[in-house]
Amino acid sequence: MARRDIYLKIERIAGYCPVAPGDEMGGGRRDCLRNDGHDDAHIPDAEAALRRLDALVYREYLDAGYSTPNMVPLIAVDINEPMFDYRIPGALIYAEPGDRLYVHVLNADDSPHSFHVHGVHYGIDSDGVWPLGVKGGRQRSDEICPGDSWTYVLDVTEDSIGAWPFHDHCRMVTPGTNRGLFGGLVVRDPEWEEADIEAPIFLHRLVGSRIASAFDSGTLNPGDTFSITHVP
Secondary structure: OEEEEEEEEEEEEEEEOOOOOOHHHOOOOEOOOOOOOOOOOEOOHHHHHHOOEEEEEEEEEOOOOOOOEOOOOOOOOOOOOOOHHHOOOOOEEEEOOOEEEEEEEEEOOOOOEOOEEOOOEOOHHHOOOOOOOOOOOOOEOOEEOOOOEEEEEEEOOHHHOEEEEEEOOOOOOHHHHHOOOEEEEEEOOOOOOOOOOOOOOOOOOOOOOOOOOOOOOOOOOOOOOOOOOOOO
């Protein structure tokens, strides 16, 4: 197996808005379909504000000191892709059969997180879900505490060819993943022809860490009504 070291850092994107990913470049909030109320092809500030949340990402770095971020676009031909520090997902990993990936994950958030990947081979100490059977005192692969790191060793084989997700799986899987803590591992078949354009597509609805429900009507007595306006 050929060793490859990959450095991921779990970071926050404060006030992220999925419908305004280009705001920092002055080009966000576009609605080319001109939906209701968007006659000028832009999404109003009020609607964008409803969608803001503190997101989480795995951001890739090129060095063990996490000083040089990988700024290569996820889709090279996409001139509208947000900057590397304002995109979700934050990282996309490419590999080939025969690679042994050492994925070093540093948690820079203030809550525990982990890294769990599908489609490759690993031991229980690199699972990111299973808490038992690992060595090293109280440390666990499924719970990287704030400021700590964990190295996941993954073997990529012929049966790994394809596209696979990776995501947070600390305790409950949804809180971190819903906020953007996911990405993709693409295992290329070296015998296939190289594609002219590679465009990874993720279907995901971001959900913030809201405590109270936004759609709670409270107790409705007979004859009472409740309504709420949902902006898709």
